[in-house]
Amino acid sequence: MSLDFTGMKTQVLRDDQIALPASVLTIGAFDGVHRGHQALISRAVAEARAAGVASVVWTFDPPPKVFFGRAKQLSPVSEKLARIARLGPDYIVLASFCKSYAARSPQAFLDDLARINPARIHVGADFRFGAKQAGCVTTLAERFDVTLAPAVLCEGGEVISSTRIRGLRAEGRAREAVALQGSTDAAALMSGALLTQDMRFGEEFDVRN
Ligand SMILES: Cc1cc2nc3c(=O)[nH]c(=O)nc-3n(C[C@H](O)[C@H](O)[C@H](O)COP(=O)(O)O)c2cc1C
Numbered sequence: 001m002s003l004d005f006t007g008m009k010t011q012v013l014r015d016d017q018i019a020l021p022a023s024v025l026t027i028g029a030f031d032g033v034h035r036g037h038q039a040l041i042s043r044a045v046a047e048a049r050a051a052g053v054a055s056v057v058w059t060f061d062p063p064p065k066v067f068f069g070r071a072k073q074l075s076p077v078s079e080k081l082a083r084i085a086r087l088g089p090d091y092i093v094l095a096s097f098c099k100s101y102a103a104r105s106p107q108a109f110l111d112d113l114a115r116i117n118p119a120r121i122h123v124g125a126d127f128r129f130g131a132k133q134a135g136c137v138t139t140l141a142e143r144f145d146v147t148l149a150p151a152v153l154c155e156g157g158e159v160i161s162s163t164r165i166r167g168l169r170a171e172g173r174a175r176e177a178v179a180l181q182g183s184t185d186a187a188a189l190m191s192g193a194l195l196t197q198d199m200r201f202g203e204e205f206d207v208r209n
């Protein structure tokens, strides 16, 4: 499936469908694709463009916290894909987060990442991965060149997070939640929803056709 909200087509692939000679990568659950996520993804996209290599956003469906019952999902996967695609990455890797995926060791996940040869990986300092969250940014940096993104704060000085947005929504503070999430283009989100339905049938689809 491909999404095109920026004039630059974004390919959405499963984690077992991708191999690249070089890339700049960012990884995360990205539930809600809030302003912090947007800044992180935009840094990776900008660096990849400057270096002339592919930009890749590696994400999970459902978000791991949702899979483990620790959080209520902020955005359906169609909306997540649409919001990420609007930031212009070449690829979104959508890994199905299930029991067997969650049981993969940190090293097995690093082996997956090696297939796209990341020249650099951008994540926040709290990024964890692998069974029982055993991998951290130090583990990641043992195999790859890692840049830690500074935390994006809201006007009040607090770190923007999916958890905070969930809390605001639960308290009925919808306008504040939307402000932390950042802009949403309704038409783009609608296209994302339609394209995600197509993805279920495994068809290639280009919105420009
Ligand atoms: C291969 C793999 C296995 C994971 N296993 C677990 C797990 O057992 N328990 C858990 O709470 N999270 C697990 N996670 C989720 C991570 O802790 C984390 O949520 C994910 O890498 C996304 O990072 P983020 O939360 O910073 O967005 C796993 C992630 C990966 C990639």
Ligand SMILES: Nc1ncnc2c1ncn2[C@@H]1O[C@H](COP(=O)(O)OP(=O)(O)OP(=O)(O)O)[C@@H](O)[C@H]1O
Pocket (backbone or CB within 6 Å): 027, 028, 029, 030, 031, 035, 036, 037, 039, 040, 065, 071, 122, 123, 124, 125, 126, 127, 149, 150, 151, 152, 153, 159, 160, 161, 162, 163, 164
């Ligand atoms: N405010 C932020 N500024 C910069 N990077 C961020 C911010 N929030 C999250 N990130 C980074 O984005 C990636 C994905 O994070 P994640 O999806 O866990 O977001 P989160 O908002 O921390 O979610 P949750 O509150 O559910 O734990 C991670 O590398 C994380 O460090």
